[in-house]
Amino acid sequence: MDLNFDDQSVEDLTHGYYYHADTKTYHCLLCNKDYETGEIFRYGDRYFDASKAIILHIEREHGGMFRQLISKDSKYSSITDKQKEILELIQLGLTDRDIAAKLGISPSTVRHQKFSFREKAKQAKLYLAIYELAFATPVSEKDSLVPIHEGAKMVDDRYIITKEEREKILNTVFSSLSPLKLKVFSAKEKKKIVTLQKIIEQFERDKIYPEKQINEVLKDIYEDYPTLRRYLIEYGFMERSKDCHDYWVK
DSSP: OOOTTOOOOHHHHHTTTTETTTTEEEEEEETTTTEETTOOETTTTEEEEEHHHHHHHHHHHHHHHHHHHHHHOOOTOOOOOOHHHHHHHHHTTTOOOHHHHHHHOOOHHHHHHHHHHHHOOOOOOOOHHHHHHHHHOOOGGGGOOOOOOOOOSSSSSGOOHHHHHHHHHHHHHHEEEETTEEOOOOHHHHHHHHHHHHHHTTSSTOOOHHHHHHHHHHHHOOSOOHHHHHHHHTTTTTEOOTTEEEEEEO
């Protein structure tokens, strides 16, 4: 699952899908499957319209959005493992006493944590409302920020890159964008990140690549392909198996 938090509303993330009015389709955020209105979809021995089928799809194929979101290892989540355990039991409808018994803590500790969750939710709502009002007027395209890739290991000022900056960097470090040919792999952090962001576009998500194939793709882009491969891993654009045989986009 690779959710773009820049594009999705809280409602979209809660449901796991959104309705696209232009195409009249319900779009799954988790696997990009579409359910077009007017079509009938079969689940078991029953048939459903698109609006119901997408809900069943999220639950049956993905286990529901709560499970997907709470298990997601994201730089945007500050929820601890212990808090996740409590939230999972709350979601199941257990009482404070039952949750306490399962986790070996006191009911008062559970109540305190639930209070803390509620207060943080209020804070998040206020922040989101202020943010949306402040940015109600669209930012100019050249000043808008480039999205940070989901696998980023440590997010800091290196990732504050405008689209205008990105275009300038691309034109500086690449001699050709089609086919992709890297002229120089800069040591400067922003240039390095923009370069890697462009290179990772050459690989498909949800596909396993043997190291040999990774090398072949990268070799066509830049002579020092082992360096590119290393930084793609180091900066969280790709992951690889323990034996370094298989690679995939993070």
